[in-house]
Amino acid sequence: MNFFLLFSSFSYVLYTILTIDAGSSRGWTLQESLYRMPYDNWRNYEDALELAPVETKTAINVVIYLLGDWLSQTIFRKGDPLTFDASRTLKNGLIGACFGPAVHLYYEWSDAILPVEEGFNRLFKILMDQTLYLGVKCSVYIAAVGLLNGEAPGEVSAAVGSRIRPVMLTAWKFWPLVHCCTYSVIPARHRVLWVNCVDLFWNAILAGLSRGGEGGAKEEEGEDKAEGVTDGGLP
Incomplete structure (x- = not known):
């Protein structure tokens, strides 16, 4: 049960972070995706903070x-x-x-x-x-x-x-x-x-x-x- 809780929790967090640009990253190189990922995750947090x-x-x-x-x-x-x-x-x-x-x-x-x-x-x-x-x-x-x-x-x-x-x-x-x-x-x-x-x-x-x-x-x-x-x- 503990393994399931940890695995599901960390998997969800990792998936959320890695797929932040899923709707706009078509054609991007891996380097471009990694470069944008921190900024876009932070921007997503700022937007959520503004709205709610x-x-x-x-x-x-x-x-x-x-x-x-x-x-x-x-x-x-x-x-x-x-x-x-x-x-x-x-x-x-x-x-x-x-x-x-x-x-x-x-x-x-x-x-x-x-x-x-x-x-x-x-x-x-x-x-x-x-x-x-x-x-x-x-x-x-x-x-x-x-x-x-x-x-x-x-x-x-x-x-x-x-x-x-x-x-x-x-x-x-x-x-x-x-x-x-x-x-x-x-x-x-x-x-x-x-x-x-x-x-x-x-x-x-x-x-x-x-x-x-x-x-x-x-x-x-x-x-x-x-x-x-x-x-x-x-x-």
């Missing part, structure tokens, strides 16, 4: 949540790519779908109240990201994971209370520097994509830390799961 920003960002969020969870269970822990909990990965994707619109709205609201072009707003946006937004989103994510796993409300509340502090402390060592770039050189419409991509590296860091010891692994497991909280991890 929420749906497009949500789809990206789901992909990153699914990919990030699979990588954190396998490749980042130097394990077998086929040995992973598919139900956990699919649950993570479901949470990613729910967070997608919320993340889009947050960035829109953040830009409205704190335009990056004015004064010290970049600093204020990073502070807001790493306090209010980070705390709420991580808490909701950890609670969602617990509820989807069938835990009782009391257990979910205890999990949030025990995991939120180490998650935030670890995030503060990484994300503020990332967001210096997020709010300076990344266009507003691409911030969700940027943060999602960086989140894959964040997953790798957490997975590496979790191999440092059993206690660390338990602590980082909570961080690893809360990782889906960025727009793919932590914001």
